Amino acid sequence: MKIFVLGSGGWGSALAILLHNNGHKVTMWTFFKEECERLQRERANEKLLPGVKIPEEIEITNEMTGVQDAEMVIMAVPSFAVASTAESLAAVLPEGIPVVNVGKGLDAKHGYCRFSETIDRALHGKNPVVALTGPTHAEEVSRGVPTAIVAASASRQAAELTQDVFMSDVFRVYTSPDIVGAELGGAFKNIIALGAGISDGLGLGDNSKAAFMTRGLTEIARLGVTLGARQDTFAGLSGVGDLIVTCCSMHSRNRRAGILIGQGKTAKEAMEEVGAVVEGYYATEAGYMLAKKMGVNMPIVEAMYHVLYEGGDVREGITALMRRAKTHESEEVWLS
Numbered sequence: 001m002k003i004f005v006l007g008s009g010g011w012g013s014a015l016a017i018l019l020h021n022n023g024h025k026v027t028m029w030t031f032f033k034e035e036c037e038r039l040q041r042e043r044a045n046e047k048l049l050p051g052v053k054i055p056e057e058i059e060i061t062n063e064m065t066g067v068q069d070a071e072m073v074i075m076a077v078p079s080f081a082v083a084s085t086a087e088s089l090a091a092v093l094p095e096g097i098p099v100v101n102v103g104k105g106l107d108a109k110h111g112y113c114r115f116s117e118t119i120d121r122a123l124h125g126k127n128p129v130v131a132l133t134g135p136t137h138a139e140e141v142s143r144g145v146p147t148a149i150v151a152a153s154a155s156r157q158a159a160e161l162t163q164d165v166f167m168s169d170v171f172r173v174y175t176s177p178d179i180v181g182a183e184l185g186g187a188f189k190n191i192i193a194l195g196a197g198i199s200d201g202l203g204l205g206d207n208s209k210a211a212f213m214t215r216g217l218t219e220i221a222r223l224g225v226t227l228g229a230r231q232d233t234f235a236g237l238s239g240v241g242d243l244i245v246t247c248c249s250m251h252s253r254n255r256r257a258g259i260l261i262g263q264g265k266t267a268k269e270a271m272e273e274v275g276a277v278v279e280g281y282y283a284t285e286a287g288y289m290l291a292k293k294m295g296v297n298m299p300i301v302e303a304m305y306h307v308l309y310e311g312g313d314v315r316e317g318i319t320a321l322m323r324r325a326k327t328h329e330s331e332e333v334w335l336s
Contacts, residue, residue: 001025003165006074006076007029008035008039012076017052018171075089082118093127098162099127105190106282129155131151132162146172147170149172150182151174180224182233185238185243189246190254192243284304303318
């Protein structure tokens with residue numbers, strides 16, 4: 001199959017290599033001409049995937065016109081570029097070709113909508129959209145570390161095609177009809193990963209981190225269900241699975257930034273030191289605004305917003321969370 005990968009960062013390169021190893025004809029696109037020339041020359045992305053070589057058979061280009069011959073398009077661009085890339089894609093992509101998005105976040109410019117909604121709007125509903133999401137680090141996928149992921153879509157045919165294209169001995173793909181829950185889990189877990197990093201930076205220990213992750217997931221699911229997701233999706237790979245890998249690994253930019261904030265740096269200083277997009281920062285604003293709009297109680301997200309956007313003190317925020325009014329753990333109440 002001819003596959004066009006939009007994006008040459010860690011994820012774009014890792015997936016291009018995976019798809020090439022699966023026997024597909026792969027073209028990888030980058031917006032920047034200079035980066036295109038460097039990748040063509042060096043056949044590597046040493047900053048993001050050190051020691052990983054990009055096979056010579058993978059075509060690297062900064063021209064999007066080649067997408068006209070593709071049988072599937074993979075979008076692996078940063079969250080801030082999803083809308084603009086989708087709009088450019090609309091001018092050249094034939095109708096009916098599935099678009100698989102691997103980005104995790106929300107579109108702030110269009111009311112914090114999900115990326116599949118942004119892509120679908122740009123393509124005028126003429127192409128099925130799949131969210132490929134779950135507990136996956138590009139660094140490990142590029143090296144063939146066994147990984148499991150979810151292909152979620154309103155189109156069963158598109159989800160199952162994505163499953164067929166990506167499945168291998170080291171990359172297992174499950175399908176799901178709940179694209180709402182899959183995307184929201186992937187976006188909002190970054191908030192909790194950033195907070196878990198703060199906990200690590202403060203040296204609070206395993207008890208605190210486990211509590212933060214668990215109650216954070218409860219909040220994510222609460223908002224997700226209100227927005228139309230299935231609750232059980234948040235107990236799967238795109239929910240708790242992605243949460244675990246992002247909160248517990250130093251591959252995670254969100255966790256690394258959180259550690260720096262816990263050690264006393266501002267959010268801006270932490271993101272500058274990490275040197276890459278920290279999606280949890282932007283997801284926190286989205287989660288906070290959506291929770292207010294939908295009337296959903298999310299105290300952890302509110303505390304994170306206060307720290308990241310209003311300069312709130314981290315330890316005061318923790319104390320406020322611990323001193324909240326007593327309540328029950330589940331969303332149900334006793335009848336007697």
